[in-house]
Amino acid sequence: MDSPLLPKEAGKFVSENSKDVSILEIGVQKIAELLFEKRNSKELDATGWKLLHDLNPQTMSEASVNWVFVTDTLNFSFWSENDDHKCLVKYKGRMHSGFWSLCAAINRALDEGIPITSASYFANITLDQLKYVLRSDTDVPMPMIEERLKVLKEAGNILLERFDGSFLNCIKKSENSAQKLLRLVVENFPSYRDETTFRGKKVAFYKRAQILIADIWGLLEGKGDGVFHDMTSLTMFADYRIPQALVYLGAMKYSEKLMKKIKQGTLFQSGDCQEVEIRGCSIWCIELILHRILELQAQRGCTNTHINSVLIDYYLWDYARDHRKDMADIPIHRVRCIYY
Numbered sequence: 001m002d003s004p005l006l007p008k009e010a011g012k013f014v015s016e017n018s019k020d021v022s023i024l025e026i027g028v029q030k031i032a033e034l035l036f037e038k039r040n041s042k043e044l045d046a047t048g049w050k051l052l053h054d055l056n057p058q059t060m061s062e063a064s065v066n067w068v069f070v071t072d073t074l075n076f077s078f079w080s081e082n083d084d085h086k087c088l089v090k091y092k093g094r095m096h097s098g099f100w101s102l103c104a105a106i107n108r109a110l111d112e113g114i115p116i117t118s119a120s121y122f123a124n125i126t127l128d129q130l131k132y133v134l135r136s137d138t139d140v141p142m143p144m145i146e147e148r149l150k151v152l153k154e155a156g157n158i159l160l161e162r163f164d165g166s167f168l169n170c171i172k173k174s175e176n177s178a179q180k181l182l183r184l185v186v187e188n189f190p191s192y193r194d195e196t197t198f199r200g201k202k203v204a205f206y207k208r209a210q211i212l213i214a215d216i217w218g219l220l221e222g223k224g225d226g227v228f229h230d231m232t233s234l235t236m237f238a239d240y241r242i243p244q245a246l247v248y249l250g251a252m253k254y255s256e257k258l259m260k261k262i263k264q265g266t267l268f269q270s271g272d273c274q275e276v277e278i279r280g281c282s283i284w285c286i287e288l289i290l291h292r293i294l295e296l297q298a299q300r301g302c303t304n305t306h307i308n309s310v311l312i313d314y315y316l317w318d319y320a321r322d323h324r325k326d327m328a329d330i331p332i333h334r335v336r337c338i339y340y
């Protein structure tokens with residue numbers, strides 16, 4: 001079977017053949033200038049992963065690496081039909097929603113003495129135990145609990161059988177290459193194989209596999225086992241938040257027909273043509289933004305920055321979370337799948 005186009009090439013191919021999603025140069029330029037001004041801030045630095053997000057582990061350890069692996073194995077589909085009625089998890093006095101509700105639930109379980117990040121535990125976890133770990137503090141449960149159980153147990157058993165129960169052993173096999181680690185993850189863990197076909201070509205977005213590598217890089221601050229000499233080969237992570245931010249900021253545009261479907265709350269299927277166009281154009285849009293930032297740096301003689309698509313993604317994702325209300329009239333596209 002022919003191997004798929006990897007995310008960067010996939011994004012380029014999709015954007016060149018997209019009918020309902022387009023990239024707007026003026027918005028690309030605007031975001032590039034916004035981020036250029038922030039080039040030396042913590043928001044655009046690997047250390048921001050811990051400094052800006054207190055639910056993320058704050059210590060570099062094997063346990064923290066496995067925390068990242070469990071969290072990114074479950075890092076998908078948190079949206080609810082009604083945004084005013086959704087899963088919330090209370091942790092240390094604060095309510096958390098979406099992706100952060102998952103992190104809060106993992107930390108709550110660990111505080112309760114449940115070894116949720118130990119492969120020997122989560123490889124054999126029962127549905128009732130997982131429901132307890134991920135329990136909501138509202139009457140709306142976290143979506144897709146059955147799928148979460150399946151992918152978590154599968155990942156736990158593979159980690160025990162092939163990597164002696166620790167994701168750190170998988171990282172060590174990558175020889176400090178993000179691309180090698182990407183291959184190891186998608187070859188060994190089926191739930192990370194975020195691949196589809198578009199206009200007759202196999203394309204891969206690998207959203208959870210790439211964010212897993214990026215989160216390890218962030219946790220380890222790009223040091224020691226977290227040194228990846230090819231971090232710039234990773235793309236943004238094609239989820240449902242970044243497209244919303246790109247449309248809101250004027251860097252991407254949906255056709256009238258597509259925007260109408262999204263505003264009606266249409267449930268798209270993973271792999272639908274328009275869903276692939278949204279994800280693929282998001283990837284390519286961020287690549288164009290990165291290219292513009294590098295041009296601005298060259299024009300203005302700034303050479304010391306280390307910007308890449310991962311840091312642009314992290315910034316825009318946090319931006320989308322912080323501007324949820326401002327973006328209310330740009331709804332997310334709805335999909336239920338295990339990939340994002």
Ligand SMILES: Nc1nc2c(c(CN[C@H]3C=C[C@H](O)[C@@H]3O)cn2[C@@H]2O[C@H](COP(=O)(O)O)[C@@H](O)[C@H]2O)c(=O)[nH]1
Nearest residue numbers: 049075076077078098099100237239240241314317340
């Ligand atoms: N592109 C991109 N997608 C991301 C993330 C993250 C979490 N990363 C944070 C953790 C440490 C880093 O510093 C990041 O701040 C989650 N997601 C995706 O978003 C969706 C959840 O959205 P909501 O329902 O609003 O929570 C869902 O598809 C989830 O898979 C990211 O960073 N980039």
